Amino acid sequence: MNRFSAVVGLSLAMSSAQVFPAMAQQVSQPGYSKTSQCFKDEYREEYVPGTKDSPGYLKKWSEKVEIPCDAPTAVEGTIQDPTSSKKVDDNSCIEGSVIGGLLGAGAGAALSRGNGRWIGVPVGAAAGALVGCQVDGG
Incomplete structure (x- = not known):
């Protein structure tokens, strides 16, 4: 394994956790208590370095991760578009x-x-x- 493939593998592994806005909220009410769970799908990649005889490859998978429900994009079972509130630069020079x-x-x-x-x-x-x-x- 040469130095370049080690650097590429390390950089791919470190930057592989890409967050997509695919969130789901599950609300249940067993008895008199209310529980709320929110999830999002995280896409991950990992570079597996190869050898002279066997080239390296990229492993890809998606994981369902639980997140806090008080996130600004999840509101009582609906998903808001995070791009709907655009910042306007009204600073004039x-x-x-x-x-x-x-x-x-x-x-x-x-x-x-x-x-x-x-x-x-x-x-x-x-x-x-x-x-x-x-x-x-x-």
């Missing part, structure tokens, strides 16, 4: 870009000489806009 662009253009004009102003002002404006956006939190 327009003000910082405008102010930074103006300051950068002014600095480019002040620091350049002669024909260099033709390139100093636009470069200063672009650099100032980028810095201003980062300072503004964008």
Whole structure:
């Protein structure tokens, strides 16, 4: 077994537990108590390294694993789509870009000489806009 196959095997084995949103909830009420069990299917892979005469192979299987029922995706027997609540980035950096662009253009004009102003002002404006956006939190 060479070093490359050992590294590949180790990395496959460590990253093999992939979680899929296939969850099920089982609710039962024996007597007067209520119990709730939630499960999910976990897909697993394991690389079995080979030899010169017998190549390595990949073992694949799926396991049913019990999870806490207070998970945010399981609500009383229904499964919610985890992609339904999308995060919106409403952090705008327009003000910082405008102010930074103006300051950068002014600095480019002040620091350049002669024909260099033709390139100093636009470069200063672009650099100032980028810095201003980062300072503004964008």
